[in-house]
Amino acid sequence: MAPTTRTCVSPFLDPGPRTKANSLAIVQLSRDNLLPVYLQVPNGEHDGYAEGAVVNTRYGSFPHSTMLDVPWGSQIRASKVDTGSRGRKRKREADDQACREATAVSEKDEEPSAAGADRDGAAAVKQAVADSSGFVHILPPTPELWTTSLPHRTQVVYTPDYSYILHRIRARPGSTLIEAGAGSGSFTHAAVRAVYNGYPAEGQRKGKVFSFEFHEQRYQKMKKELSDHGLEGLVQLTHRDVYSGGFLVDGKSPEADAVFLDLPAPWEALPHLSRRRPQDMADTDGAAAGNGQQSWVSPLNPRKSVYICTFSPCIEQVTRTVSAMRRLGWVDIDMVEIANRKLHASRDRVGLNLNFDRGVNNSPRDVEEALARLAEIEARSREQAAKPRDADADEDMDLADEVGAPAKGNEARNGEHAPSTEETSTATAPWMEGRLITRGEPEIKSHTSYLVFAVLPMEWTEQDEAAAAAKYPVGKEQKVIGAIDKAARKQERRELLQKQQGGASRKARRKERDEKLGEISG
Amino acid sequence: MHSLIRPNAWVALKLPSGSTKVLQVTPNTTISLGKYGSFPSNLIIGRPYHLTFELQDRLPDENFSRLRVVPPSELYAEVFADEAAPGCEMPAAGATDTVISATDGEEFSLVDDDGNVVARSNREIIDESARQTLTQAEIEELKREGSNAGKDVIAKLLLSHTALDQKTSFSLAKYKLLKTKKYIRRFQVSPIDVANLAQWQLEERDASKILDMRAEMIGLLGCWGNVHFGGDDVLLEDPGATTAQGDEACVPVDRDLLRGRWLVVDDTSGLLVAAMAERMGILYETEDEGAHSSSEEHKEPTEPSAEQSSASAAENSQEPGSNPSVPAPATQQGSDTEMADAQAAPPENQGGKKPREQKPRASDFAIPYSQTNTITVIHGASQPNLSLLNYWGFDITSPNHPPHPLLNHLLTLSWLQLLKPELDTSYSTPPLTATPETLASWKPSRRGNFHRKRRRYARIRHIVDATRAGNFSGLVCASTMDPISILRHTLPLLAGGAPVAIYSPNVEALAAAADCFSVPRRTAWVGGGAPEIEGLSAEELERWPGNERFPLNPTLLQGVSIQTSRARHWQVLPGRTHPLMTERGGADGYVLTAWRAKPAEGKIAAKGKFKRRKVESEAVTPASG
Structure with missing residues (x-):
């Protein structure tokens, strides 16, 4: 695709105000249930649906036509879609086809076209009819939504990790980033957003992600995804094993400012990420593929410090990686582990005079409530006991009383409090009852991976130093900054104050002069 | 950005003690690191970031310390020694250093220059009364001699420790680390970016000033807020309003142009705004020294800065005295051009794009702000508190600011201006008008005020109207x-x-x-x-x-x-990998x-x-x- 003639920006980077056809949208079914959908313009029956393409969920059926050209974030009502007869029809068709295939194999070639023509004939798209209940929301794609909804191919780098990584490796608009182990592409999408500063025109250098994946199938799927998402000019995906192949693209250096390695053995890839040909690499794997013996080209930006992050689940990997980094001259090596927790805010509803809804704990709220209830039961049983009764029945009653006391108490309480609940519902709405609490989720990702961060300073030679020394000669130092003692600071302050006063008087003088000038000219 | 340390750049100096010193590297000054010594600032200007420098001993004929770049092989000499197999006694590099090396998994030994073992740890005996034989005075003396960047002091300290041979490998390593932190005269220079500044604020300054916002949170906020570059700059056309025109000449807000805008409420003294600006590519000034081959990295922000420089130049001429470096004749010249300009304004201002050279000054109602890729800050006080942006050369209070990418991408308004603009004086007071003739008859200061007020009116009008138009990203x-x-x-x-x-x-x-x-x-x-x-x-x-x-x-x-x-955070050392005991x-x-x-x-x-x-x-x- 020629990037210069690009008219449509990736929906990840600028989704525009409304949903568009042939573009990715995220359908939010429930809070954490997201479904990526490529919206299609309905043209004729699709997959047996008269309405064209339809998204079927447990929350209803949603023809694409109802989700097209609406503002992002819109709540979409479910439609009445005939799913039942479609199923039967398809089954019949399948049976037919099976028969036909069994009888006449030669007919098979014509079959799809015939069916196609059939559908074209019935091209009139059925208008979607709103259902009485059910809805979803349609959201613009972001790396976060994509990460939670993407088709898993490998372990995914989730938002808590990638947000921290991108912050630490200084991925900024205009940066060039190397990513090895594209995997499922969650990090790729987040990285593109971070480095994006416009699509590059011909020969222009803009923020870009150089992504490497050695698994053929994942590479193909990723390639398709990137083109579907309009990220082609911004991500350069290469199918390669970086351990042996290194990071050059078409023999040229990507000039990376930051590196992210999600590989099982980062230390094998690290030697390729050097400023100069590392010594031991020549021994181990000789001429690294694509890197000629004579001219070793570094894939790193020679004019900047380069930041790196490696992502490894095991501590042994970390130890080897860190050791390799130290030998290759990386500094500021720091290993961290991110623990992310989601919190759920809810109402903790405990009390005797609450209704029997789900999530309500119908036990006493506090000691007072428990006491009141116990006293009540006690009083009632005393009342009962006081009533003159037949002796046999009385004994039975006592037994029944003891066993059934709580239930009875409940009933009595309900009977008594039913009207008062009605009253309170006007005062306190049910959603405002109880104490507001936050709780962690029952299942958490307690360990994702260890992140190793490091920095590789730019190369600094004797010549560079000599040039800098000539440009900034020493010996003309006037004052001291940094950790200076109190007396010196006070002295400085005094001088500064004097200067300011002097400045002010100069200002006043100038003002006077200006006014004079103004008078002359006016 | 951040390739070499530039003159007058804000940097973070990381000291061996783990503390950070943030200062502006003024050329021709002496930077003092307290007990670690001092050095001329010119020795780090023009050098790359992240190198580790060592303060060398003063040469006999010089009154300052020169710096030496410490190669990584030397930085990690001890670790390499730890990793080394029993066979090779000497580490690959740093052969001149006295290092502690592991001969096997259990025992640590102190080897001197010739590779002789001078001390050996012993696991059986741990002497509680282990102590240093050097007196404080002697240590001071050693420090004054201060040879070999503190390494001699450390070696001597270790050697004069009576119980050194009784320390376990772990306590020995710890003891050496402790002494190294105290005496080694090294430091590293890091650029001031959002991550570094936030960490410094959090750990060494007032954490409450940035609401205890840690790096993880900054990352999460940026990602979940989907903050990213919001599109190339789009500037509104200059209406070419004459000074006699009032409200009617204001450029109306065009909702279709407004894209890639983020709304911010920031009580972290500007750290959040800085973090967002960094993500949107509008925080750093471009480096004019052509260290970059990437031309567009300059191209994008230079246009707005050119725009801005003309605006600030204009302000210079209208507000004499505000720039003390302008000598008297220049001031007169300034007021001359200002007059000429005021009269000739309408024909000159046409078309949004003007040539860089001798660009006619924009009219008062020209909107300097980009319509895309902007941050709109709503503040609770009458002025926003964005003081931390000073570290990136942006001062929101400065009336005529040197070029900075934030100038035309950062819009600020108060809650009053947003919710009840009719109560805000600067929004609701109609702009002053005057015919060019009247204007010419005024004193320069009055004229300057007149233009300043009109400009402020147009800007506030634009910010408030654009914000109220909504549609934020x-x-x-x-x-x-x-x-x-x-x-x-x-x-x-x-x-x-x-x-x-x-x-x-x-x-x-x-x-x-x-x-x-x-x-x-x-x-x-x-x-x-x-x-x-x-x-x-x-x-x-x-x-x-x-x-x-x-x-x-x-x-x-x-x-x-x-x-x-x-x-x-974890410590990763051979055989000693574990989470850090304490974190700030x-x-x-x-x-x-x-x-x-x-x-x-x-x-x-x-x-x-x-x-x-x-x-x-x-x-x-x-x-x-």
């Missing part, structure tokens, strides 16, 4: 104010599907906000459980003022969730995330079978969650 907050009240007034301004990310140092405030969008509340709202909203239009519902039962319209946000993140910048923080929804009009019910007992939580399937 996202909302990011880190505020001490109640998030519910912030959401009430900002939710209507967000575009559909726009993300919301709110940081708070405590979870209660966020929980209260999340509770406004709870499932029962929402169900009651859409299912007719709220008599107070009967008959309100969609527009009125969007601007729902809130009551006790429904503080916010619960249908305006989707997927409300709260999270917290925590990075745990301790307090937790929380982030609330959600998306702006556009609710369907009319009643809407979730799918599912449910008994109609009450307007209650069980009536809801997760569909509305």
Whole structure:
């Protein structure tokens, strides 16, 4: 695709105000249930649906036509879609086809076209009819939504990790980033957003992600995804094993400012990420593929410090990686582990005079409530006991009383409090009852991976130093900054104050002069 | 950005003690590192970041310390020694150093220059009364001699420790580390970027000033707020308003041009704004020294800066005295051009794009702000507190600012200007007008004031109108104010599907906000459980003022969730890998995330079978969650 003639920006980077056809949208079914959908313009029956393409969920059926050209974030009502007869029809068709295939194999070639023509004939798209209940929301794609909804191919780098990584490796608009182990592409999408500063025109250098994946199938799927998402000019995906192949693209250096390695053995890839040909690499794997013996080209930006992050689940990997980094001259090596927790805010509803809804704990709220209830039961049983009764029945009653006391108490309480609940519902709405609490989720990702961060300073030679020394000669130092003692600071302050006063008087003088000038000219 | 240390750049000096010193590297000064010594600033200017420098001993004929770049092989000499096999006694590099090396997994030994073992650890005996034989005076003497960047002191200290041979390998390593931190005369220079500055603020300055916002939180806020480069600059055409024209000459806000804008409420002294600006590519000034081959990195921000420089040049000429370096004749010249310009303004100002050379000055009502890729800050005080932006060369209070990318991408307005602009004097007072003749008769200072007020009027008018036009791409907050009240007034301004990310140092405030969008509340709202909203239009519902039962319209946000993140740092050393014992910048923080929804009009019910007992939580399937 020629990037210069690009008219449509990736929906990840600028989704525009409304949903568009042939573009990715995220359908939010429930809070954490997201479904990526490529919206299609309905043209004729699709997959047996008269309405064209339809998204079927447990929350209803949603023809694409109802989700097209609406503002992002819109709540979409479910439609009445005939799913039942479609199923039967398809089954019949399948049976037919099976028969036909069994009888006449030669007919098979014509079959799809015939069916196609059939559908074209019935091209009139059925208008979607709103259902009485059910809805979803349609959201613009972001790396976060994509990460939670993407088709898993490998372990995914989730938002808590990638947000921290991108912050630490200084991925900024205009940066060039190397990513090895594209995997499922969650990090790729987040990285593109971070480095994006416009699509590059011909020969222009803009923020870009150089992504490497050695698994053929994942590479193909990723390639398709990137083109579907309009990220082609911004991500350069290469199918390669970086351990042996290194990071050059078409023999040229990507000039990376930051590196992210999600590989099982980062230390094998690290030697390729050097400023100069590392010594031991020549021994181990000789001429690294694509890197000629004579001219070793570094894939790193020679004019900047380069930041790196490696992502490894095991501590042994970390130890080897860190050791390799130290030998290759990386500094500021720091290993961290991110623990992310989601919190759920809810109402903790405990009390005797609450209704029997789900999530309500119908036990006493506090000691007072428990006491009141116990006293009540006690009083009632005393009342009962006081009533003159037949002796046999009385004994039975006592037994029944003891066993059934709580239930009875409940009933009595309900009977008594039913009207008062009605009253309170006007005062306190049910959603405002109880104490507001936050709780962690029952299942958490307690360990994702260890992140190793490091920095590789730019190369600094004797010549560079000599040039800098000539440009900034020493010996003309006037004052001291940094950790200076109190007396010196006070002295400085005094001088500064004097200067300011002097400045002010100069200002006043100038003002006077200006006014004079103004008078002359006016 | 950040390739070489430039003159007058703000940098962070990392000292062996682990502390950081943030200062501006002024050329021709002496930088003092306290007990570690001092050196001329010119020795680090023009050098790369992240190198480790060592203060060398003063040469006999010089009165300052020169610096030496410490190669990584030397930095990690001890670790390499640890890793080394028993066979090779000497580490590959740093052969001149006295290092502790592991001969096997258990025992550590101190080897001298010739590779002789001078001390050996012994696991059996741990002497509690281990002590240093060197007296304080002797140590001071050694320090004064200060040879070999403190390494001699450390070696001597270790050698004169009576119980050194009784220390375990671990305590020996620790002892050496302790002494190294204290005496080694090394430092490293890091650039001041958001990550470094935030860490410094958190660990060494006032953490409460930035609401204890740690790096994890900055990362989460940026990602969940979907903050990114919002498109190439689009500038409004100069209306070419003559000085006699008033309000009618203002450029109207064009909603279609407004894209890639983020709304911010920042009580972190500007750290949040800086973090967002960094993500949007508008925080750093471009480096003019052509270290970069990437031309467009310059190209994008130079255009606005050219625009701005002309504006500030104009201000220079109109406000004599504000720039003390301008000598008297120049001032006169300035007022001359100002007069000429004022008269010749209308014919000159046509077309948005003008040539760089001798560009005619923009008229008073020209809007300097880009329509895309902007940050709009709403502040509670009459002036925004963005003091931390000073570290990136941006001073919001400076009237005529040197070029900076934030100048035309950062818009600030107060809550009063947003919510009740008619009460704000600078917004509601109509602009001054004067015919060119009258203007020419005025004194320069009065004329300068006249232009300044008109410019301010046009800018505020634009900021307020553009903000009220809404359609923001996202909302990011880190505020001490109640998030519910912030959401009430900002939710209507967000575009559909726009993300919301709110940081708070405590979870209660966020929980209260999340509770406004709870499932029962929402169900009651859409299912007719709220008599107070009967008959309100969609527009009125969007601007729902809130009551006790429904503080916010619960249908305006989707997927409300709260999270917290925590990075745990580890020490990675051969045989001694474990999490750090203590960490600074301790307090937790929380982030609330959600998306702006556009609710369907009319009643809407979730799918599912449910008994109609009450307007209650069980009536809801997760569909509305």
